[in-house]
Amino acid sequence: MELALFVRIAVLFLVFLATLGLNLGDNLMARLGFDGNLVLVLLTATVFTFFVAGRHAMIVAAVIVFSLITNMPSDFSLNFGYDRDYYAGIMLALVFQPLLMRALD
DSSP states (O other), rough: HHHHHHHHHHHHHHHHHHHHHHTTTHHHOOOOOOTOOHHHHHHHHHHHHHHHSSSSSHHHHHHHHHHHEEEEEEEEEEESSHHHHHHHHHHHHOOOOOHHHHHHH
């Protein structure tokens, strides 16, 4: 059981690292005002991994897809009909939802 959890965390970390580091010049962190720093990408991927690691597989898949769409170039996300910031909001809401539920309980 512990090996399966470790493998799941490692795969999630690599996927988040790939999606967050995909477009360093124009990704979500660059639009928030942070420069294309790889240390910041590593920290963000680590935080996202540990927030999402224990969640249901559908939520994990949705967060990965929204992370990918959020960090792609703007023309890619406009093909779906919405701005990248809407996808970023949905992704962050899915990531931070357990923290809000614990705070409200």
